[in-house]
Amino acid sequence: MTKRKIGMWLYQNGGGDKIQKKIIKQLKDRDIETIANLNLRDAIAKNDHIIYDIDNSNIKLDKLDLFFSYNAGEQTPYQTFLYKALNKVIPMINSYEAFELTEDKFQTSFFLRQHGINTADYKLCHRDDVHRLSDVMKKWKKMVYKPTDGWGGIGLTKIENEEALDMLIPFLNQVNLKYFYVEKFIDYDNTDYRIDIVDGKFVGCYGRKAAKGHWKTNVTSGGSVFLREPNDEIIELAKKVTKLTGLDIAGVDIIYDRKKEEYVVLEINGIPAFATPEQEKMGLDFNNKKIELIVDLIDKKTKNKGLYK
Structure with missing residues (x-):
């Protein structure tokens, strides 16, 4: 049997470099080779191939068994353009269709409302x-x-x-x-739930809280992370919207509307971050489970490559 080979582009900050090493090791244990740090910015499309030059060796990306794209902070229009092309010939995590849908807040809200999901x-x-x-x-x-x-x-x-x-x-x-x-604007308590889902399975949950006097819960906007247990309703809601949007990996942001007394899906992120080393120290311990589920997913998709074209 030909050895499976995948490409991976995973963010390196916030402990991402260590996460990548763990994923590569577990994939190697399953006899899956990984080309890491594969940034489509450095690839070119030529005739019937998308080529990536590494160590003077031209790799035909369209011949890989899978491409795993997981870097929100460094995306460019050129990369996503090639992402779309590759998606037509090899399995992707996430698929371009799911990525494109959830990158657009209007398209996501419109789609979810059509399926009876509460959004703003x-x-x-x-x-x-x-x-x-x-x-x-x-x-x-x-x-x-x-x-x-x-x-x-x-x-x-x-x-x-x-x-x-x-x-x-x-x-x-x-x-x-x-x-x-x-x-x-939804009347809520300035906190949210971030639910991580991989391959339809619940990975973990944490809460985010806006800084005093502010309303944005995003960490990059001054919010902070805290330990938070979800109830069954929240977990099932996160699983449902992940399945609807077609994401293999998702981070679903949910808030509670105090006026309507119902949970609302605020956003869906196709590249939810792993817990940082600092967050792990405070008790967020879902990284290993998330890595195992991602490795299982890659294993499954590369074994059944023809089903995902």
Whole structure:
């Protein structure tokens, strides 16, 4: 039997380098070879192959048994363009279709609402209809402007009154956006649940809390992580939306709407971070389980490569 070979591009900060070594070791134990740090930025497409030059050896990426892309912070349009092409000929984790869906907040919310999942009320406006935001503001009282792509809370702007909206609109007109996406601000306790799912299985959960006087729970926006146990309803909700979106690996952000008294899916992340060394010290101990499930998933997909094309 020909030895299986995969490509991997996993973030290296926050303990990612150590996580990568563990994954590679476990894959090696299963006789799966890994080409690590495979950044599609350095690949070129030529005729019928996508080629990556490493140590003067041109590797045909389209001949790999699988490509595992897990680096949110360094993505570029060129990389995702090749990601889409590779997805048509080899198995990917995550698939490009699932990646593309969950990278777009509007598309995700629209899709989930079509399947009966609670998300924040939203409005998508054409750039020439920005005046409609004033009518939305009068109805909702408070709302959040969100770029439809991006991560870590970057670009999120809370709008609490007409004056704040009047200040935002000139900015939106200047940045040449094609459309504007806003969500109704949900009355919650400034904490959330982050549920990690791999291959349909529950991996772990933790909570995030906004800094005092702020509302964003994202760590990159000043929020902090704390230990938090989920109930069965939250776990099943996370599993359901992961399956619906087609993600192999997902981090599902859930908050509790105090006014409607229901859980709301706030966001789905296809590249949820592993616990950092500091977070492991405070008790977040799901990394090993997550690694094992990812290795099992890669093993399964590479054994059944033809089923995933």
